[in-house]
Amino acid sequence: MSASLEAACDLRIGQVGVGTLKLQRFDLAAIKAEMTTKVQTAPQLLRRAPVIVDLNTFSDLPDVAAVGELLDTLREAGVLPVGLTYGSSAVEALSVELGLPLFSRFRANYEPASPAAQPEPAKTTAAAAADPAPASAPPAQRSESAAPAAGFRLSLHEGHVRSGQQIYARGQDLTILGNVGPGAEVIADGNIHIYGSLRGRALAGAGGEQRARVFCREFRAELVAVAGNYRVLDDAPVELHGKALQVRLDGERLLFDPLS
Amino acid sequence: MSEVIVVTSGKGGVGKTTSSASIAMGLARRGHKVVVIDFDVGLRNLDLIMGCERRVVYDFVNVINGEASLRQALIKDKRQENLSILAASQTRDKDALTQEGVERVLNELRADFDYIVCDSPAGIEKGAHLAMYFADRAVVVVNPEVSSVRDSDRVLGLLASKTRRVEQGEGKIQEHLLLTRYNPKRVADGDMMSLKDVEEILGIQVLGVIPESEEVLQSSNSGNPVILDLDSPAGQAYDDAVARLLGESRPLRFLEVGKKGLFQRLFGG
Numbered sequence: 001m002s003a004s005l006e007a008a009c010d011l012r013i014g015q016v017g018v019g020t021l022k023l024q025r026f027d028l029a030a031i032k033a034e035m036t037t038k039v040q041t042a043p044q045l046l047r048r049a050p051v052i053v054d055l056n057t058f059s060d061l062p063d064v065a066a067v068g069e070l071l072d073t074l075r076e077a078g079v080l081p082v083g084l085t086y087g088s089s090a091v092e093a094l095s096v097e098l099g100l101p102l103f104s105r106f107r108a109n110y111e112p113a114s115p116a117a118q119p120e121p122a123k124t125t126a127a128a129a130a131d132p133a134p135a136s137a138p139p140a141q142r143s144e145s146a147a148p149a150a151g152f153r154l155s156l157h158e159g160h161v162r163s164g165q166q167i168y169a170r171g172q173d174l175t176i177l178g179n180v181g182p183g184a185e186v187i188a189d190g191n192i193h194i195y196g197s198l199r200g201r202a203l204a205g206a207g208g209e210q211r212a213r214v215f216c217r218e219f220r221a222e223l224v225a226v227a228g229n230y231r232v233l234d235d236a237p238v239e240l241h242g243k244a245l246q247v248r249l250d251g252e253r254l255l256f257d258p259l260s
Numbered sequence: 261m262s263e264v265i266v267v268t269s270g271k272g273g274v275g276k277t278t279s280s281a282s283i284a285m286g287l288a289r290r291g292h293k294v295v296v297i298d299f300d301v302g303l304r305n306l307d308l309i310m311g312c313e314r315r316v317v318y319d320f321v322n323v324i325n326g327e328a329s330l331r332q333a334l335i336k337d338k339r340q341e342n343l344s345i346l347a348a349s350q351t352r353d354k355d356a357l358t359q360e361g362v363e364r365v366l367n368e369l370r371a372d373f374d375y376i377v378c379d380s381p382a383g384i385e386k387g388a389h390l391a392m393y394f395a396d397r398a399v400v401v402v403n404p405e406v407s408s409v410r411d412s413d414r415v416l417g418l419l420a421s422k423t424r425r426v427e428q429g430e431g432k433i434q435e436h437l438l439l440t441r442y443n444p445k446r447v448a449d450g451d452m453m454s455l456k457d458v459e460e461i462l463g464i465q466v467l468g469v470i471p472e473s474e475e476v477l478q479s480s481n482s483g484n485p486v487i488l489d490l491d492s493p494a495g496q497a498y499d500d501a502v503a504r505l506l507g508e509s510r511p512l513r514f515l516e517v518g519k520k521g522l523f524q525r526l527f528g529g
Contacts, residue, residue, distance in 0.1 A: 160416070160463045162414060162416050162417025162418075162420065163410050163413035163414040163417060164413075164414040164417055164418075165417045165421075178463060179461075179463045181410075181413040181417075181461070181462075182410050182413065182461070183410055183413070183414065184413075184417075196463070197460070197461075
C-alpha cells in the first residue's frame, strides 16, 4: 500500500464512545471506592477509559480546588477525566479555569436533580467502546444508513459482524441480520436487534437513552450494556445461554427476559 | 478465466501451508494449470512442503523488484508438470512486498494459469493483507479450538471488507472454511470443538474436514503434499475438499470415531 495515497490524519466527530460520570454527591472517598471497584470489575473496558464529569446535579457547584481534587481522585481510581458536560454558565466558567473542554452531547441528562440527591452510586454512562481499538482494527464502520427527506433513518447490517468489526448506528436503532461474533462490537443510540447469535458485545442506548433494549435470537454475549449500564457475562447464568432474549434497563439493573 | 485463491487463517500453525500445497496439487492433478505462491516472506516454508527447497534460485521478491523474470523464478513440480511454485524470499521481510508489485505479478500469472493459490502468512498485517487483497476466493483454515475460531472470524471480516473485489464493488469474494486437525475421538470426549460448534460460531459451512493424522507430518517432512497419499484419511479428505472447491458434491468423511472391525480387533490391526 503506498502511503502517499492516504491522508496523514483523519478527523472524525461524534464516533467514539466516552463515559460520562454523573456525580450524585460530592464525597471523594465514596467516589474513589466506587470507581475503583468498577474499574477492577471490568479493567479492559474501564482502565484508563476517558470519562466526562457531569456536575449538573449540584445547584451549588464545588470550587476549582475541589474539582481539581475530584479529577485527581478519578485518576487514582483508574479512569481518565477528559472534560465536563455542558451545563450552566458556572460550569462553563469552571471548565475555563480548569482548562478542560465542555461536552454537549447528552443534553437530555441535564435536568438538575433535587438538591438532596439520593446517595445513589455514581454511574458511568455510554461507556461504548471505551477500550481503544488496536491500531490494526478496521475503523468503526457506519452501517448503511439512508436519510431521506423526512429525517427517517434506518440502519440494517446484512451478514455476520466478525471479530474486530465495530458497527455504530448513530441516533437510531440497529438491526443485524446475522451473527455478532466473539470480539465484535455493535453499538446503537437506540435498540439493537440481532437476528442471529450474539457472541460479542452489544451496547444499546449509547447516547444515554435508558429505554433502549438489546434483542437477540441466541444469547452468548461477552458484554451487554444499556445507557452505559453494562454487564460482563463471564458469570452469565447458564439458563440464559443460547436463549432468545431481550436485555433492558430497570433503574440501574440490567434485566434479561426470555423472548418466548 | 483464472482464479486467485488465498489460503489464510489469522492464527499461525493451523495448517495453511500444508493446505495450500495439497489444494494446489489437487487442482493440478485434476488437469488445471496451477501456480502456488508463498507470501510468507522471511519465513519461507512452502518450498519444503512441496519438496523443491533445493531448486529455489529466484523468488517472489526478486520478481517484484524486477531482478528476475517470472519464468526464471517459477519452479515446475517434478511430479505434476502443470503445477508451478513461486517461493518466498527467506532473506527479506514482508515490507519487500508492495501492492503494485503483487498486482503486477498476479496479472502476469493470470495469463498462464487457471488457478493461483496464495499461501498467506499468519497474522493480519501487510503480508497477509496482500495475500488476500487480490483474491477471488478464500479458503480459511481453522482448527477446532477457540483461539483459532476467533482469529478466523476476524479474517472472515477482513475478507468481507479489505479485498479489491469488495472495495471496487465487484461483489463478495467466495469464502470457504477448511477445518483441519480434527480429532473425532477428542470431539466425542468433549475436549475439542465439534464441526457443528465451529460452523455455528462462524456462520458458514465447511469445505472439508481434515482429520488429525500422522501422515500429515510425515508428508510434510518428506516434501510430498499429503494429498498424494490417497491411502491416508487426511489425503482423501483433501481430495474431497478440492473436489468440492471445483463444485462437486461429496459427503463429509472422517467425522466419526473409527470403529475397528472384528478382524482388526482380533489381530490388533
